[in-house]
Amino acid sequence: MRDEGKPIFTSLLDTDKYKFSMQQVNFHQYPGAMAKYRFKCRNKDIDLRPLIPAIREQLAMVAELRFTDSELRYLSQEPHLTSDYIDFLSDFSVDASQIFVREANGGIDIFAEGPMLKTSPWELYVLPIVNELWFRHSIPEPDYDEGRRRLANKIKFIKEQGKLEGFNFTDFGTRRRFSKEWQAEVLRTIRLELPEYFVGTSNYYFAREHGLKPIGTMAHEYLQAWQALAHPLDAQKAALNAWAQEFRGSLGDALTDVIGMDSFCNVLDLYFAKQFDGFRHDSGDPAIWCNKLINRLTELGLDPRTKRAIWSDGLDFEKMVELYRQFNPCIQTGFGIGTNLTNDLGYKALNIVMKVVEVNGRPVAKLSDSAGKTMCENPDYVAWLAGAYGRKEEFV
Incomplete structure (x- = not known):
């Protein structure tokens, strides 16, 4: 049986590249933005509540990690990452006081809330942790x-x-x-x-x-954030303009x-x-x-x-x-x-996501082209946004 207490993350570098590019735009263009991210498990037949203590333990271990000098040197070789942003990362850590794991409404509730610069990275640590803990718990001897x-x-x-x-x-x-x-x-x-x-x-x-x-x-959260940073109907154009300004043709x-x-x-x-x-x-x-x-x-x-x-x-x-x-x-x-x-060993995969749902106190949403992928905590905002784009019948 695998050790359920073994650290899943040993490096803050164990995350997706787009988290850094989006964070750099955040750092340069809207450093004071506040955000809320919410976890969701779309599997109706899976109970993640027994994992709550282990999830908390793993997240606390992630919060202790820092980028090493060799990791920072590696990142500094990326031509689109600026020296001032690398300096920011040299003292960066995720904050355990900004991530919450609890039981609610018969299920598990995980959310991060605080400065976007600090809360955005949690998504790519939370999701692999939940995945790996679930399989450690449910498949103790994997094939x-x-x-x-x-x-x-x-x-x-x-x-x-x-x-x-x-x-x-x-x-x-x-x-x-x-x-x-x-x-x-x-x-x-x-x-x-x-x-x-x-x-x-x-x-x-x-x-x-x-x-x-x-x-x-880039990921969805980047374009969604601009629904709060600009007028929601101008968000896509503002986001793409900001990206072009930041990276000057790269990425x-x-x-x-x-x-x-x-x-x-x-x-x-x-x-x-x-x-x-x-x-x-x-x-x-x-x-x-x-x-x-x-x-x-x-x-x-x-x-x-x-x-x-x-x-x-x-x-x-x-x-x-x-x-x-x-x-x-x-x-x-x-x-x-x-x-x-x-994740193809013959076991049913979790369908889990963690999405930004609020920026600067304003709701943000994704109006997906696939049914069931919309995630927002304000249904009135979803209805308004969908109506503004002629898609109200799909989301109301």
Whole structure:
């Protein structure tokens, strides 16, 4: 049986790259912003309450961590990270007084509240902790051989496809991983077996440990925050403008589904289309989404083949190859794969998220292109926002 008290995190670097890029914009452009993040488990048949003491213990251990000098030197090699932001990280820690874990309404309630600079990182520590503790608790003797068999079948499937010119995928599985050790094994195997297609990982710790390229730009929380920092109807444009101002052409992949793809296409003018090299899908029908992207780029007089479509929603290897074959002749393609890569040992995966729900005392929301992904604590705000974008019937 695995030791349930063993620390899951030993480094603050064990998180996704986009947490740093978003935090840098936060640090430079809205350092005083306050935020609230709320955890949600979408599995109706799973009771996480027995894990509460262990979750609290793990979170307390994360709060004791600091970036080491060697980790800061590694981050300073990233050209988009500025020296003043690296200096900020040299004294950075997450604050245990700003993360709360309790039983409520017959289930578990986890939320972080405080300065956005300090509370945003909690998401990528909370989710892997809950995942790993759940599997330590419910699967004391995991069948790793079954996981290896499944991984070998994925690798075999890709190799049987012949030459996939332009096909590539990235590990996006940190928040969804079965365990830290299993993610490490998967990355070692994939890097060895599929080096021509596996381009990197979103996780800075594993990128550093395994000599992989760290990959990532922005997440939903970044665009949602601007609903409170600007007028909600101007939020997408303000967020994209701020990103362009901060990174000056670096990290040029934009997330498209915070209000919905139709809304994003309305915002995507020639300026933004030239500022951003790629566009990431994370909800809704993946083929419909890409056709909308291609059509919009064409309307703007741009060759879609000069841009990149990136899918990151519920992918498996078969779906990645299918989308690649359908769209690679028309646009560059890329894939970020999570659960099916780092949590596929034959056990039911948790469907858990931790989203920003409030910034500066104002509600924020994501109007997803997939039913059930909306998360906001103010239904009146969701109704207003959906109505303003002509989507009220989908959310009320």
